[in-house]
Amino acid sequence: MTTPGTFHILATDSQARTATLTTAHGTIRTPVFMPVGTVGCVKALSPDDLLDLKAQIILGNTYHLYLLPGDDLVARRGGLHAFSGWNGPILTDSGGFQVFSLQSLRTISEDGVEFRSHRDGSKHFFSPEKVIDIQRNLGSDIMMVLDECVPFGADKAYTAKSLGLTTRWAARCRQAYPQGSGNQLQFGIVQGGFFPDLRTESARQICDLPFEGFAIGGLSVGESKPLMLEIMRHTAPLLPPDKPRYLMGVGTPLDILDGIEAGIDMFDCVLPSRNARNGTLYTSLGKVNIKRAEYKEDDGPLDPNCSCYACTRFSRAYLRHLYMARELLAYRLNTIHNLHYFLSLTHGAAQAILAGNFATFKAHVEAVHAHA
Incomplete structure (x- = not known):
């Protein structure tokens, strides 16, 4: 070893x-x-x-x-x-x-x-x-x-x-x-x-x-x-x-x-886990405030580009329902998603460095989050 x-x-x-x-x-x-x-x-x-x-x-x-x-x-x-x-x-x-x-x-x-x-x-x-x-x-x-x-x-x-x-x-x-x-x-x-x-x-x-x-x-x-x-x-x-x-x-x-x-x-x-408990979620399309009424009947995934458990199994409508009902599952699913996003971000950065295109990778993420 x-x-x-x-x-x-x-x-x-x-x-x-x-x-x-x-x-x-x-x-x-x-x-x-x-x-x-x-x-x-x-x-x-x-x-x-x-x-x-x-x-x-x-x-x-x-x-x-x-x-x-x-x-x-x-x-x-x-x-x-x-x-x-x-x-x-x-x-x-x-x-x-x-x-x-x-x-x-x-x-x-x-x-x-x-x-x-x-x-x-x-x-x-x-x-x-x-x-x-x-x-x-x-x-x-x-x-x-x-x-x-x-x-x-x-x-x-x-x-x-x-x-x-x-x-x-x-x-x-x-x-x-x-x-x-x-x-x-x-x-x-x-x-x-x-x-x-x-x-x-x-x-x-x-x-x-x-x-x-x-x-x-x-x-x-x-x-x-x-x-x-x-x-x-x-x-x-x-x-x-x-x-x-x-x-x-x-x-x-x-x-x-x-x-x-x-x-x-x-x-x-603490940002990804704390924000998860406050209903603020990071996605490939920018931040999502799951408390917003617009998600009340949204049957789509939180992030269509995410492979985490929350995104592959549940809709935005259900995640909003859990959060508004203060169900404990809301905190678990939101935290899973946010940490998946942050962990994928650093993994993606590592792959980009290996490929020699970190600047392009960074610019893409910046374009998503510039106004978040």
């Missing part, structure tokens, strides 16, 4: 690339979209649904799993794979984003961050070492380091100070789980807010550390789309070309294609 962490580029098309990344629970083909399974499941779906969708890797949320049911309990159940029944690769975040979103409930220091649970107000502390211990217990294939996600609007002095703290925390995470010490991979995270020179400095510092992959964090936090794209395009080429690159939490279809074009390999976002 290939050693976990092996990254092999199969083809490139300008900056876009398709590659394989080996983990302890299987090899991932990039570009890849990773469905978000916050508390050990992708909302409304079973592991079998994910297999049918050909999902390659899912996310777990360190913060939420630490609070409920507790990482020690998960460890006693054999780790998150055994506990959840998902045997494919899992990436866990550090919990940092959730902690830092609790602005009034946390205090940051050199040692780490103290915070109060959003559930019951109980006090907790995350150090870099602690989040690695939690992720060891979860047994994820890829664990993220603790970083500070700087809020949009933070000034340059604060962002520069935070950048240094993130680097020191990253080094402590690597020391807590040295390279080659086990089958879990560890990714560093580049920060630097919305200052290109600070992004450059953060990339220099983080990429000096021996991580198996590197992520761009701190985007899609309230900034404009043009600014997000500017920072993403500036930062992506600063990451090592021979390691996987992960754009954290950014994920409309067009954002993903822009990321792939810039050389990003891995993506995650």
